[in-house]
Amino acid sequence: MLGRVLAWLGIGDDGGDASDADLDWTDPDAAYGGDGPPRRYTCSECSTTIEGVGPDEQVTCPECGTAFKGTLVPDCAICPDCGSRIDDFAFYPATRRDTESASCSCGYRWESDPRTR
Structure with a gap:
């Protein structure tokens, strides 16, 4: 989670890990x-x-x-x-x-x- 926050701030790499995908609720093909x-x-x-x-x-x-x-x-x-x-x-x-x-x-x-x- 810390890596995700640092990536959002533009610090360090933005590779993230597999568990970060669970935090994304958006689907680019869906209208919300x-x-x-x-x-x-x-x-x-x-x-x-x-x-x-x-x-x-x-x-x-x-x-x-x-x-x-x-x-x-x-x-x-x-x-x-x-x-x-x-x-x-x-x-x-x-x-x-x-x-x-x-x-x-x-x-x-x-x-x-x-x-x-």
């Missing part, structure tokens, strides 16, 4: 933070497809006007890179509202920023 990928819902009142972005505290159906306050769970996420359906996504278990992670078969990957929790 923000609202995450768009989510797609199906209105339980009129079966209209609804797309939303951001925390799912309230989703309003554009057809029938029904407002779902934290009760409507997304059917899927939508990849912002290729536009396809993402089924591999997870929510924070305590709320089941805010997206925690999502990954698409095209290689797109998103995770909530672990520094903001």
